[in-house]
Amino acid sequence: METFFCFRCTISRLKLENNNYKKMKFNTKTIHGKQKYDPAYGAVMPPIYQTSTYAQSTPGGHKGFAYSRSHNPTRQALENAFASIENGAFGLAFGSGLAAIDAVMKLLKSGDEVISTNDLYGGTYRLFTSIFEGFGIKFHFIGMQNVANIEDYINDNTKLIWVETPTNPMMTIIDIKATAAIAEKHKLLLAVDNTFATPYLQQPLDLGADIVMHSATKYIGGHSDLVLGALVVKDKELADQLYFIQNASGAICGPQDAFLALRGIKTLHVRMQRHCENGKAVAEYLASHPKVEKVYWPGFEDHPNHDIAKSQMNDFGGMVSFTTKGNNYEEAIKFVEKLKIFTLAESLGGVESLAGHPASMTHASIPKKEREKTGVVDSLIRLSVGIEDEEDLVSDLKQALG
Ligand code: P1T
Numbered sequence: 001m002e003t004f005f006c007f008r009c010t011i012s013r014l015k016l017e018n019n020n021y022k023k024m025k026f027n028t029k030t031i032h033g034k035q036k037y038d039p040a041y042g043a044v045m046p047p048i049y050q051t052s053t054y055a056q057s058t059p060g061g062h063k064g065f066a067y068s069r070s071h072n073p074t075r076q077a078l079e080n081a082f083a084s085i086e087n088g089a090f091g092l093a094f095g096s097g098l099a100a101i102d103a104v105m106k107l108l109k110s111g112d113e114v115i116s117t118n119d120l121y122g123g124t125y126r127l128f129t130s131i132f133e134g135f136g137i138k139f140h141f142i143g144m145q146n147v148a149n150i151e152d153y154i155n156d157n158t159k160l161i162w163v164e165t166p167t168n169p170m171m172t173i174i175d176i177k178a179t180a181a182i183a184e185k186h187k188l189l190l191a192v193d194n195t196f197a198t199p200y201l202q203q204p205l206d207l208g209a210d211i212v213m214h215s216a217t218k219y220i221g222g223h224s225d226l227v228l229g230a231l232v233v234k235d236k237e238l239a240d241q242l243y244f245i246q247n248a249s250g251a252i253c254g255p256q257d258a259f260l261a262l263r264g265i266k267t268l269h270v271r272m273q274r275h276c277e278n279g280k281a282v283a284e285y286l287a288s289h290p291k292v293e294k295v296y297w298p299g300f301e302d303h304p305n306h307d308i309a310k311s312q313m314n315d316f317g318g319m320v321s322f323t324t325k326g327n328n329y330e331e332a333i334k335f336v337e338k339l340k341i342f343t344l345a346e347s348l349g350g351v352e353s354l355a356g357h358p359a360s361m362t363h364a365s366i367p368k369k370e371r372e373k374t375g376v377v378d379s380l381i382r383l384s385v386g387i388e389d390e391e392d393l394v395s396d397l398k399q400a401l402g
Helices: 002-013 026-032 073-085 097-105 122-135 176-185 236-249 255-265 268-287 306-312 329-338 368-373 390-401
Strands: 090-094 113-117 138-142 158-164 189-193 211-215 229-233 292-296 319-324 354-356 381-384
Touching: 026 073, 026 268, 073 090, 073 229, 073 255, 090 097, 090 236, 097 122, 097 189, 097 211, 097 229, 097 236, 122 138, 122 158, 158 176, 176 189, 229 236, 268 292, 268 319, 268 390, 319 329, 329 381, 329 390
Parallel strands: 113 138, 113 158, 158 189, 189 211
Antiparallel strands: 090 229, 211 229, 292 319, 319 381, 354 381
């Protein structure tokens, strides 16, 4: 009894309220931002609340949790962490990145128009064109390297600007601040897919975006062991609308995946630092190789929007794309098959290095003519540079190119 009493005293002295300390630096926020010890036993990591429902003493008499589609303590801890690391006020976690994008699109109605980057993840393009176009939403896929292009497509029906930066797979950089100014002028929502950069490198809400979206399957999770998506916003009304959609449509993530994503967030900063270092080494090696035609990496001074990348990102990330001379499809396939440390696989952002061939894999759902317009040609290879030893990664590329 006494032990129990002392235990409770100790816990009561610990911080059980959301840790919302505004001045926390990013590396501290990844671990503590908006987190609290579990109120039941003081568990430092929130338990995996593997339950669909919660006991009520009388109808509506519960502790804030009635049904796990609506609320779950493990998911809530993750949603708070998302809000903290993106400098937002509200986070929402979904069953996948595409489920999160789907929720944003459900803010719209038939007749509304969206202006989107023309180079973007193939699955996002498929969701827009194969699902939401069928519901009467019109999409304009445009080059946004020069943001002035955006205004040419704005009319009374325009409601949303969808930006991916850096883009997947061409590593194009879009000026978020300038795009946000256009969105504000025309009273449009601006959503930014921050999957490639993560909040370690770029914080779109601080640059004026209304919604930040993540495929947390990637760098946030960081270990290629979960599929999860997220949205973060600052505005309460927008958060309420998105929460309504999340609950009404039901595309939530389960508590196990929420736990893993939260664990991933706690090491995001250390992993990202190494991803950036290795990404630079790989990009520089490829740029020096006689068989390589072009390397797409925003850290190069001759990258078209290098100055914008420098101003809105803290570093240049671990994603590198490149083409080989001759633009030969078969040679590209041979190259990815020869890799030994880089694994040929879809996805990105895990601790292990991955290689992909966008034309036949992640971007196969985009018609050849459309994808080639943005540079997704037959010889394009996309690398997600992991956190292994830099020398091993370079040697692997050398033997596969040889
Ligand atoms: O796979 P999912 O968690 O649903 O996330 C979709 C998504 C959204 N946005 C970007 C920028 C993405 O890269 C992805 C998923 N991308 C891959 C699977 C890939 O290999 O590029």
